[in-house]
Amino acid sequence: MKPRAQTHRILPIIALLAMASLTACGSGTSSAPPPASQAPTTPTTLRMINNNGHRLAFHVTPGRRPTIVLDAGGGEDSSEWKDIVPKLHAATGSEIITYDRAGMGASDEVPGPWNVQHAVDDLETGLKTLGATSNIILVSHSQAGEIATYFARANPQQLSGAVLVDASLPPLYTNQEISRLVAATKPQLDAAKQNKSSKANRQLIALAESYVPMHRAYHKVTWPTSVPATVIVSEKTPFDGSPTDAQRWRDAATAFAAAGPNRTLITAKGSSHEIPKDRPALILQEIEKLASHT
Template sequence: MPGKIKSSVVAALCCAVLGAGAAGCGGDALENWDPLAAAPLSGVEKIQVAGRSVNVSCSGDPDKGGPVVVLMHGGGDGLDKLVALQKTLSERNRVCSYDRLGAGASDPPDGPQSFAGTGKILTGVLDRVAGDAPVVLAGHSLGGLIAARYAPDHRDRVKGLVLMDATPPTMAADIAKAIPESATGPAAELRAQNLAMFRGENPEKLVMADGPVRSAGDIPVEVIQHGKPYLAALPEYGPRLERAWTAGQRAWLALSGDARLSTAEDSGHHIYVDQPGVVVQAVERVTEQAARQA
């Protein structure tokens, strides 16, 4: 398509890099806590976290025991995109998902969000849906980035990670390097759009800071990257973006001494849609291993 990039490519890249942390909502504990609401959640409900309404969905036997799997959607998506994956996983596990502030049916944020703020919201959600049970976080794209940033500071609770084409830890710098400031046309537009998103110009108002990968200990971690090089569709600079993305997936292996990288060969960015079986198997492996180590 002369003079422009296919909209699907732009959308995919925007979702891919829309990536990290959220909140700006103060408070470490749940507000307006209702003791009667402590019964296990079933289906879709809204809970109060730090004074904000957060949309949550849970399924699977709450009495099954073992780790609770928490699915984390990508940028521009919501928990509704994860319904099929959640249904499949809940046949063997307790599984929950939630809309972050500014996404889906949850409240919008009060202002700019950060990793620390997003962590507070996630902690409030985990308090409600998992209690004292160990947790496996399975995040796609932005959700994977948030999960990977959260886990090192919450080793007492997060006992496993599955990252589905997670936004790399240095994606802002990667984009700025792969598409130089001197670029023109569609590439320049894409560069400007994505760097703006990292500054917080996105629906979740997430201000995304690059940073090193910190260790979460020796928890089981599975990193799954896409196999179809959709980023290469960007004229001239696409191959650089693909190489940067691949390097970013390898970088996540530093999260744990027990991390592995695999490729969903027939998948684009939305691996849980294109090859759901790959994701289901990875989540079940990590959950079973986390249960044995608990």
């Protein structure tokens, strides 16, 4: 697992072009395996799935429905959920699926600008191949909130609900906020372009190339009213060093939660943007609530 500092280095554009200088870099995290007491009772299987000429790594822990799909934040791969998966499986008995988006973890890189519709297609293809096409709870952190929103729009009948974990949500992306984020991260992007041999830098550049038009379009996208959503917003947000942007992030979560029925807003008190690491028990609690009603 990459050092935490590198995660924060590429978080700004991947997770929504937040300024690296505004985001407090965390200390390194241990790559040691979880204690034996947390080991999954059912083995997790790696499935490599082909889609449009590239391979995607899906990790499946068998179980009953609902199927719980965990989608990592920007700059992260499926290992973001490694401590949560065994606990979630033990608590719910559900099938648990995590995966690496294209260019992350064990999945192939895809050349060209990042395209959210392609990311949605990768997820749709993977779940269809695995036979998970109904009674799904989608759990999405940060950038994955964008994939979740488009997935839900296209496949509302497949979802029993979603837990959006400090997710990138449409109300944030006014023209003014997009301009602020692009300007704030220009020095970081320029530096990345000087070293395209780095996989992380290539991913950063790909995301930046499509960022403005993609997020102008995303600002207009709505969540389907038929899909319940629990919105967990961090107290510190990705913009811990910028009160203006932090408030806009929290306001976007509030506006999203208020815009439709069956939506709940929860604040992760004291948490940074990395809620899966800071407040995993809160995420587990909210997933279990949804699972108990399906």
